[in-house]
Amino acid sequence: MGLTSNAAVLAGAGALGAGNGQGELAAHVAETMAGLTRSFDRAYFLDCWRAHRFEDELWLKMGELGLHGVGVPEAQGGMGGGLTEMVLIMDLLSQAGLPSFLYALTCFSRTPIVRHGTPQQIERYLRPTLSGQQKICFAITEPDAGTNTFRIATRAERRHGGWRINGQKVFISAADHADLMMVIARTRPYTPGENRKDGISVFVIDAKHPGVELKPLNIELYSPEKQFQVFLSDVDVDDGALIGPEGQGLETLFDALNPERLLISAICVGLGDYALGKTIDYVNRRAPFGKPIGSYQGVQHGLARAKAHIDAARLMAYHAAHVFDGGGRAGAAANTAKLLASEAGVEAVDACIQYHGGYGFDADYDVITLWPMVRLCRTAPLNNEMVLNYIGEHVLQLPKSY
Template sequence: MLSEEEALILKTAEKIGTMVGRDYWLRCAREKKSPDMLWGELLKTNLTSAGVERVSGTGLLEAALVQEGLARAGLPVLQFLTTHLSRTVIAKYGTGQQFERFVRPTCEQGKKISFCITESEAGSNTWRIRTFAKKRDGGYILNGQKTFITGARESDYLLIVARTKRYEEVEDKKDGISLFVVEANNSGISFEALNIELYSPETQYTVYFDGVELSDENLIGEVDRGVNYLFDCLNVERILIAACSIGLGEYVLRRAVEYAKQRVVFDKPIGSYQGLQFRMARAKAHLEAARSLNYNAARLFDGGGKVGAEANMAKLVASEAGLEAFEIAMQTFGGNAYDLDTDIITFYPVIRLFITAPVTNELVLSYIGRHVLGLPKSY
């Protein structure tokens, strides 16, 4: 399934995650500190450049392997995901100057990018976003807000999805959306931490844009045509989410298997009882199926193919497989699973998150029904 070089990337990422450790990750979460040691190790091994062809000669598959490998060590590093999604957009549709300014530093200095698309009122209906960039001489003035933005305050750059024509002014709802990339410390940008517990040091924020001055150099591609770039690269996000789901599922399932081998009830290891063993076996099969789907989607993307169907199916199957693995881990550990020190229940928020975000599985199913099966629109 993987070449020797690809397998080495997966193994190296998992080794780094294991060395840094789940305890360090949780300590950073409790102390509200950035996991700088992790990013330092990724930088030393050049894994920060995984997936950036112009720098490392690698593609999306290699980035997905880094994401999966870290998750297999119990580290759901969502800022790697948002950084790679964002820099894929810039590298593919931005200028050479934008690449040097915003992408290369993520590879060679470990800089991070947050992806700013979600708004509280619009939700999944991206067409209805209200963040607006008004044209002025030499650039734009940006006003609005985004929410559920991972690591925004800790990031160096922000990739922002905004309207440059209001929804009410366009005949085609896809018209009038533009993409901008900007330094996160620009004047007029502020952050409010959300009260969300993912047992992760990567805080979720609402980001406010109050008269932020943007130059034409901050615009990615053509004005009003951002949708053409956005939805191509959102498939990258689905594939990376799938990779994280698979890795986390592997981690909690491995913990469950280890416990089931040594925990004795009624004079036998509980792993010998079919009620647990068969569920663990089924979870493993589903994780492997999801992995095959995801690697295929990543390779298709790297080959220049259209991956909407494959990326959505991989995200669907992987998120469900990860949750299935978590649930059998909970059942295997029994009452101990609810003890925070056992560190099983702590995986629920992030594993369950991937059923809902960055796109709900209901919308994924709708996409498959309409665009793969050719059925009528379901909403």
């Protein structure tokens, strides 16, 4: 692990936990994670990436330790806690250089099931994730609609007491390793002039259904999890696959999208701290002019500024998670956290590259290898322009600009 910012994280999570009576769980999670990340490190993650294989051992160990059940109410078979504790796990995984996409994907995809699922759906889709037995990926983005989710063309049509889904998705992370796929589809086509929100529905499908075809994309994040184009051809599902109300799935959807923004924020601040930790080790040793470069203010200021921005973004992320867990409207805080965390992560990794000099570009130093993932977070899951649009419109009450 890089910097000793666990104390700051715990203080943040503890303070937030105290509000929802979950401070003890957050402390337990942090202790369990400290043990886990002593056994699994960045070298393990990169070995999985090199071998093109999923991080099975890490995932199974998390299951043994009960970590997959954290964030789900005990009444539904989980360990209790909420988004706050899942963000904590994601943060601590990332601080150790293990930013598992499928952990984030499974957590935010199942949150709408926790909140809107029927008892049968809880049993069928949620419970198998609690031991880690099943993983969920998330499919909203489409080639033509891009950022404009309202324009998605994937259709779910009524068929024989269930639904038949046809369409195409793109950039779907870890679709090959997932057992289930949360698919956002239209049960009524988009019609200009009508309310664009009408017709959006949320489904869970079997990711191994014969009608699901995956085509890998050539995206390099130095992560074991890859991205895919997904073709959905006559994917028949029963009525139980529809989560929340038909055609009015926007609220259901946002119970995945706000957690997504915060789990991605956790990757940014955690990985940012990992990068700073590496850099501190390096600048304390590297001395081309006789004194370690870490003793120069020019270097210290860059690292100190990045650290300040990371910790501020982290607090915002835990605050937003706390709002979400309390049942409040988390959109403003979640978007703000995502903006700050993605900028802070980029700043930290950029400083890491800069102060490693030429070695920053040698993949064997695992510095340049951090760049694609943090830089991605300014673009995905929602680009920062759209995040700023949200703040402009919903926080500052300015007119919608697009």
